[in-house]
Amino acid sequence: MIPVSLKLSNFTSYGENVRELDFSKFKLAAISGPNGAGKSSLLDAITWCLWGWSRAGDSGDDLIHLGAKEMFVEFIFELDKHEFKVIRQRSLARGGSTNLEFWSSKNNLTEGTIKATQQKIIDTLHLSFETFTNSSFLRQGHADEFTTKGPSDRKRILADILGLSHYDLLEEKAREKVKEAQNNLKLLEYQLLEIEAELSQKQEREKILHEQTEKVKGIEGSIKTLEEDLKNLQKLNELQQNLENQQKELGQIVAQGKERASRIQNLEFRIKNFEEIENKIEKLQKDKTEFEDLRKKQQEKLILQNELSKMQGELNLKTCGQEIGKDQKHEVNSKVKSQKSKLEQEISKIQTKTEEEQIKKLQEKLSLLKIDPEKLSNLENSLKELENLQKQKEQILQDRASLETEKKTREELLNLFKNKKSQVEKLQEELNKLPQTAGDLLEKQKQLEDLKTEEKNARGLMGQATELISRSEQLEKLQKQKTQERTTLENDKQNFEELSLAFGKKGIQAMIIETAIPEIEDEANRLLDKLTEGRMKVAFLTQREGKTTDKSIETLDIIISDEMGERPYDLYSGGETFRVNFAIRLAISKLLTRRAGARLQFLVIDEGFGTQDAQGRTRIVEVLDLIKNDFEKILIITHLEELKEEFPVRIEVSKTSIGSTFEVVGT
Numbered sequence: 001m002i003p004v005s006l007k008l009s010n011f012t013s014y015g016e017n018v019r020e021l022d023f024s025k026f027k028l029a030a031i032s033g034p035n036g037a038g039k040s041s042l043l044d045a046i047t048w049c050l051w052g053w054s055r056a057g058d059s060g061d062d063l064i065h066l067g068a069k070e071m072f073v074e075f076i077f078e079l080d081k082h083e084f085k086v087i088r089q090r091s092l093a094r095g096g097s098t099n100l101e102f103w104s105s106k107n108n109l110t111e112g113t114i115k116a117t118q119q120k121i122i123d124t125l126h127l128s129f130e131t132f133t134n135s136s137f138l139r140q141g142h143a144d145e146f147t148t149k150g151p152s153d154r155k156r157i158l159a160d161i162l163g164l165s166h167y168d169l170l171e172e173k174a175r176e177k178v179k180e181a182q183n184n185l186k187l188l189e190y191q192l193l194e195i196e197a198e199l200s201q202k203q204e205r206e207k208i209l210h211e212q213t214e215k216v217k218g219i220e221g222s223i224k225t226l227e228e229d230l231k232n233l234q235k236l237n238e239l240q241q242n243l244e245n246q247q248k249e250l251g252q253i254v255a256q257g258k259e260r261a262s263r264i265q266n267l268e269f270r271i272k273n274f275e276e277i278e279n280k281i282e283k284l285q286k287d288k289t290e291f292e293d294l295r296k297k298q299q300e301k302l303i304l305q306n307e308l309s310k311m312q313g314e315l316n317l318k319t320c321g322q323e324i325g326k327d328q329k330h331e332v333n334s335k336v337k338s339q340k341s342k343l344e345q346e347i348s349k350i351q352t353k354t355e356e357e358q359i360k361k362l363q364e365k366l367s368l369l370k371i372d373p374e375k376l377s378n379l380e381n382s383l384k385e386l387e388n389l390q391k392q393k394e395q396i397l398q399d400r401a402s403l404e405t406e407k408k409t410r411e412e413l414l415n416l417f418k419n420k421k422s423q424v425e426k427l428q429e430e431l432n433k434l435p436q437t438a439g440d441l442l443e444k445q446k447q448l449e450d451l452k453t454e455e456k457n458a459r460g461l462m463g464q465a466t467e468l469i470s471r472s473e474q475l476e477k478l479q480k481q482k483t484q485e486r487t488t489l490e491n492d493k494q495n496f497e498e499l500s501l502a503f504g505k506k507g508i509q510a511m512i513i514e515t516a517i518p519e520i521e522d523e524a525n526r527l528l529d530k531l532t533e534g535r536m537k538v539a540f541l542t543q544r545e546g547k548t549t550d551k552s553i554e555t556l557d558i559i560i561s562d563e564m565g566e567r568p569y570d571l572y573s574g575g576e577t578f579r580v581n582f583a584i585r586l587a588i589s590k591l592l593t594r595r596a597g598a599r600l601q602f603l604v605i606d607e608g609f610g611t612q613d614a615q616g617r618t619r620i621v622e623v624l625d626l627i628k629n630d631f632e633k634i635l636i637i638t639h640l641e642e643l644k645e646e647f648p649v650r651i652e653v654s655k656t657s658i659g660s661t662f663e664v665v666g667t
Contacts (some may be wrong), residue, residue: 001125002632004083007074008045010065013038015659022649025597025667028628030636032644033653038660039637042608042651045136049073050121051129052098052397060090060098065659077123086121120519136589137604146579147569151555154511155505158556159587162516164509170504171172174496175403181493189484195479199472212458219455237432243427250420253413260410267403271396277389288479311359355599483585505553513556516591523587525644530626531579531619536562538580558584577617582620590630601632621646 003023009016013036031039048063056062064071065612070091077084087101100117102109102124111117111125122128159165233276250482262427501507528536530575541557559566569577582605589603605624620645628634636647643651648664 002078004076004078005074006042006045006076008072010068010071011048011073012041012047012063012065013655013660014041014045014258015065015068018469018659018661021662022664023633026649027632028624028634028636028647028648029651029664029666030638030644030647031653031662032641033662034520034655035639037639037653037655039639039653040664041660042662043604043606043635043637043651045073047129047132047137049075050125051132052088052100052118053129055476061092061096063205064090064092086126103297127458128160131157136585136592136602138396138582138585138606139636144577147558147577147581147584151557154558155554158513158516159329159505159509162512162591164512167503167507167509174500177496180495181496184487185486185493188482188489190485192482195475195482198272199475199479215458216455217449219458223455225343239427239431243431246424246427250417252421257410257413257417260406264403264406267399268408270399271403274393274396276402277396281386281389281393284382284389284456286368296514308359310660317602328566360579364465391657424518433494464529510542510554517542517556518592519582520587523590524583527583527586527623527627528579530663531583531616532562532576535620536560536576538584541666575613579616579620586627590627603627603631603634604637605635606637617643617646 005023006021007015009017009057012327032041040055043180044056044063048054048060052058052060054063060071070089072087072089074085074087085101085103087100087103089097091097098114100110100114102111102117102121109117109120111120146154156507159167198462199211450564503509521540524538528538537560539559539561541559542555543552544557546553558569560572561567562567562572562576569580572580586603617640624634626638634653635651636643639645647666649664651662651664653662654661655661
């Protein structure tokens with residue numbers, strides 16, 4: 001990471017309208033000014049903008065300028081020839097809120113949440129706040145932070161500096177694989193136990209299959225015998241049923257024959273007086289002819305009487321001086337008006353004479369038509385008797401026809417009776433030949449049904465046993481497959497356990513740290529040699545003997561020595577411990593710049609020079625000049641006037657009534 005520019009507003013001691021700090025104008029510079037002017041706040045602004053942390057911790061509200069409601073920091077840096085910009089804001093309004101933006105040129109890399117955006121910044125830098133402050137940012141009052149930490153913390157910080165965190169991820173993934181393999185192994189063990197439990201029943205299933213197979217064979221023989229018996233019984237039953245039907249039909253034929261004989265007897269009785277009826281009819285036919293003649297005379301007499309009565313009535317009307325009809329009168333008046341009286345007299349005479357003659361003739365005819373009423377009545381009775389006799393004759397004729405039909409039917413029934421009787425006798429003979437009775441049929445059928453049910457159950461057990469045996473064969477294959485899977489999983493589990501150990505703190509990471517320690521140690525001693533004129537040295541101890549065990553213990557102890565020998569860290573003077581810390585921190589920073597994981601090219605030293613005498617300060621400046629080409633930017637924060645003059649470029653910080661301000665001098 002190479003700083004490019006810094007903008008801030010209302011951050012700690014800085015108010016609004018603070019000028020932009022352009023890092024491109026210098027490579028090495030000192031930030032100078034009196035105590036409390038705001039020198040360290042410039043570095044706090046960078047760490048708060050990038051990680052949300054500062055000397056005040058992660059509390060942003062404590063960093064807001066007194067009296068202000070919000071603050072703003074924009075930091076632009078270069079990484080791998082790409083420029084990135086981070087903007088972080090904090091507001092006290094509505095309970096407090098933070099806004100974080102991340103840009104790459106014009107591309108917005110901001111995620112949906114501050115946490116996700118923060119992680120993206122860390123992933124881009126390959127650097128956390130803790131790693132930065134323990135490697136390349138020697139903060140005021142924290143110069144000894146790495147040296148004074150415990151061995152495990154030093155290892156953790158060093159691992160982070162060396163970019164070994166991805167091994168932690170690999171270790172976690174390997175552990176997950178181990179856990180996954182363990183779970184799968186548990187499942188496999190459970191499955192194999194189930195398979196073994198089921199396979200243990202294979203012998204019993206084979207025994208059941210054999211028993212049921214033999215049982216089915218025996219049942220099949222019994223069924224075959226019963227089926228033969230049933231065939232005979234069914235034949236017997238069919239013969240008996242047929243015999244019963246034939247006997248029933250024979251009885252019906254006999255009944256019909258009796259009925260026909262009775263009908264014939266009745267019909268013969270009814271037709272025996274046919275000749276007598278015919279003679280009576282012939283005799284009565286003569287009375288019918290005489291009756292019809294009398295009826296004609298009677299009709300003729302009635303007609304003549306009606307005609308005579310009509311003529312006599314008309315004649316009586318005329319002789320009594322009645323006028324002629326209207327039409328006649330009109331005709332006479334029309335023709336002979338002048339001779340009315342004469343003509344009327346002559347017409348009346350003519351008409352009267354003619355009608356009297358006609359009446360006389362009718363009376364003569366009537367006198368000839370004499371009818372005997374008693375005789376006519378007798379003839380009417382004879383005619384009624386004739387009708388009854390004719391009906392009797394017609395019925396007798398019908399009975400004679402029916403008699404012929406009945407006789408033919410009776411003859412047919414007789415022949416049918418003979419044939420049916422012959423069939424019945426034959427069926428009886430066949431039945432007598434069969435030894436069993438029809439009553440055995442139901443018992444045999446029940447026995448057969450029971451046997452078939454038993455056979456079905458046995459075959460069901462056979463099928464189940466066969467299926468289970470077949471399943472056992474499949475289970476044996478599955479058992480073999482699962483056993484192979486178990487072996488594979490056990491190997492995988494073992495491999496992942498080994499990988500977990502390899503990727504862990506005591507594995508590859510420890511090996512990498514082991515290889516990095518000599519580099520740090522050499523570089524720190526090279527710097528210490530210049531800073532102390534060869535008086536002091538440091539050594540890093542990665543293993544030591546345990547107090548209660550013979551096994552070596554992993555550690556990261558720092559051994560300091562001078563011309564007087566090894567002494568504890570606390571027994572060295574403040575100037576001496578600062579030079580040791582300075583050398584170790586610079587050595588770690590140089591190591592970090594050579595690692596591909598973090599590409600850090602920015603070194604910050606905040607104070608700490610007050611413990612050095614003039615000669616010591618001079619040597620520190622010489623060391624800084626020696627390493628300046630290893631970093632793109634180096635900032636030294638100091639309030640010492642005699643030290644700041646050693647740097648050609650200075651960022652001079654001062655404090656005014658409206659807040660802190662700065663000015664870049666020497667560019």
